[in-house]
Amino acid sequence: MSSDAPRAPISPDDSRILTLARQALDIEAQAVLGIRDRLDERFAHVVQAILHTPGRLVVMGVGKSGHIGRKIVATLASTGTPSLFVHPTEAIHGDLGMIQAQDAVLAMSYSGESDEILAILPPLQRMGVLRIAMTSRLQSSLAQCCDHVLDCSVAQEACPLNLAPTASTVAQLALGDALAVALLDARGFRAEDFARSHPGGTLGRKLLTHVRDVMRTGTAIPRVGMDATFAELVQEMSAKGLGCSAIVNAQDRVQGIFTDGDLRRWIEQGIDLRTRIAQEVMHPKPWTLGPDALAVDAVALMEERAITSVLVVDDQGCLCGALNSNDLLRAKVI
Incomplete structure (x- = not known):
């Protein structure tokens, strides 16, 4: 449709749809800004700890946190931080062998009380693995059992019922991106390095084709x-x-x-x-x-x-x- 074509009048139903959509975006934008304002030396300490970890960064999470964790792993791995995702339930049934003592674990649970995550912490502690929590509750069981804590709390969800993880997952994702960017810069990661991780993409072809x-x-x-x-x-x-x-x-x-x-x-x-x-x-x-x-x-x-x-x-x-x-x-x- 041409941008010059006359638009149909907005119905009451349309108006409510647009209002809710804009409110959701406003809430999520405020959630990200809240994360930014709370960043302090604890975040810098996490970055330094990961930089000095000789192994990989293993990300773990269940439910929506698990989905976000997988995306964070993809970003980290493509920007110079060796990473992998391990599902905590699979870990306690054998996949724990994928984690080595020289690795670090980023455990994601918004409540900080996910049973699957908490069950894997004792064996990780016995292995001497560095443990980093990403949670909204700094006094949660997860936070208490980890060496470092990243605060991903939000004031409210974008869901009108304040139930479905929406703003909270955006906050987790944004915090993961901030972590990846800080690590990228600290490692001196360059466009050429990014291209080597994306040889099939446009940037890879431009920077790797002679x-x-x-x-x-x-x-x-x-x-x-x-x-x-x-x-x-x-x-x-x-x-x-x-x-x-x-x-x-x-x-x-x-x-x-x-x-x-x-x-x-x-x-x-x-x-x-x-x-x-x-x-x-x-x-x-x-x-x-x-x-x-x-x-x-x-x-x-x-x-x-x-x-x-x-x-x-x-x-x-x-x-x-x-x-x-x-x-x-x-x-x-x-």
Whole structure:
């Protein structure tokens, strides 16, 4: 529907729906702000404790806390903090073996009295595992049995009945994100590190794909010698379908390039090209890249110089590859 189209009047039912939705968002926003305002040195101590843990951060929780815990693990693992989720019920029936003494455990329970969580704490204590609680009650059984406590309490739930976990789960999630961000920064985690955890994503392709991964090599590279006839030059361009051809000397060092654009410009000048050789029509000193350059560098060079093809040369200036914008599109770099 066009934004200019007239809107139907809001019915009383619609008005109530919008009011409740906005109230829910307001309550959840206030819950997150409340978490922010309560952050103190205890949070910093938790971050330092995790940083000095030689093993992994194991997150545990049941019900809605378990769902949030799984998302926190996903964020931590992708931002440089080795993590895994272990369900406490499964832990007391064998999965406790997944946790080692050098690990730390983040136990999540909003009430701090979840039986499944409390049942796993004594064996963890006997193992000497660092225990961190995320709970709303600082005097709860969970908080009393842990080395560190993160306060995730909220004033009220967004649920009109103040029953369904809504604002409280948002608060847990936000606190988990804050923990991940603080750890990310403390570890010196970089965009390149993030890409290595996401090799199939857009960022991964941009930061991990090199020119050598997408360039054409061997006989697929269009090239002719300096004294090649114009007919031979055009034939090579047509056969290789790159929209250009490199012109190389006897040592295979790049001396110039001839492109479809060069052909049009020569024709516009009304010059008879049939008697010319490659050296006479080439564009000397073309822009080149090394095979170890990132593919995004090739994209940047093409955009900056308004070109569609790039030659790839080794340390001695010898031709070793070529690529154009279509190659980069197929690799999903652009």
